[in-house]
Amino acid sequence: MTKNVLVTGGNRGIGLEIVKGMLSKGYKVLMGCRDEESGLEAKKEIVGGDIHVIELPLDNETAIVDAFVRAEAVYGPIDILINNAGILDDTDWKEVNSESLAKSMQVNVSAPLTLMQQTLPQMIERGFGRIINVSSSYGSFAEGLKRAFMLRSNESRY
Numbered sequence: 509m510t511k512n513v514l515v516t517g518g519n520r521g522i523g524l525e526i527v528k529g530m531l532s533k534g535y536k537v538l539m540g541c542r543d544e545e546s547g548l549e550a551k552k553e554i555v556g557g558d559i560h561v562i563e564l565p566l567d568n569e570t571a572i573v574d575a576f577v578r579a580e581a582v583y584g585p586i587d588i589l590i591n592n593a594g595i596l597d598d599t600d601w602k603e604v605n606s607e608s609l610a611k612s613m614q615v616n617v618s619a620p621l622t623l624m625q626q627t628l629p630q631m632i633e634r635g636f637g638r639i640i641n642v643s644s645s646y647g648s649f650a651e652g653l654k655r656a657f658m659l660r661s662n663e664s665r666y
């Protein structure tokens with residue numbers, strides 16, 4: 509049976525390429541997008557394949573769960589979850605405020621956790637599932653702190 513894949517932030521960048529890759533392998537792909545229009549726009553460049561645009565804003569837990577439950581009711585259980593959406597906030601660390609930090613943490617950390625909580629128990633029950641969390645070396649303490657320091661000390665970017 510065809511497996512269902514959910515890709516967050518599937519409307520552009522790496523997410524869109526993942527969507528195309530999974531379609532080419534014959535999966536049914538749910539393209540998670542902050543807003544439906546951006547997904548429908550991105551979908552125009554895709555020819556063929558079993559693809560469905562899902563409005564999946566990652567800004568708060570309730571919105572995520574609501575959208576996820578609706579998507580599963582329509583398309584069936586998610587077999588493969590790809591947490592791709594992310595925010596890179598380049599603000600000087602001295603100027604970061606709690607609001608922007610909370611926004612990054614919500615999209616980069618909390619939203620993937622919420623989606624894992626929605627999918628993993630059922631995957632275990634069904635005896636199959638894959639969860640892929642796309643991250644960045646900037647997400648590691650060593651790289652992230654080194655970069656923040658270098659950007660502010662007139663040394664070259666690497």
Ligand SMILES: NC(=O)c1ccc[n+]([C@@H]2O[C@H](COP(=O)([O-])OP(=O)(O)OC[C@H]3O[C@@H](n4cnc5c(N)ncnc54)[C@H](OP(=O)(O)O)[C@@H]3O)[C@@H](O)[C@H]2O)c1
Pocket residue numbers: 516517518519520521522523541542543546564565566567591592593594595615642643644645
């Ligand atoms: N590009 C790189 O060089 C690089 C390197 C290492 C790791 N990564 C990781 O790879 C992943 C994708 O990177 P990318 O470069 O393709 O990023 P991108 O082009 O900036 O795309 C980010 C995606 O996340 C979505 N997104 C952001 N905030 C959202 C929210 N609140 N609700 C729903 N969707 C939201 C965006 O939606 P909108 O279109 O609506 O904004 C967009 O689809 C990220 O996790 C990033 O950390 C990227």
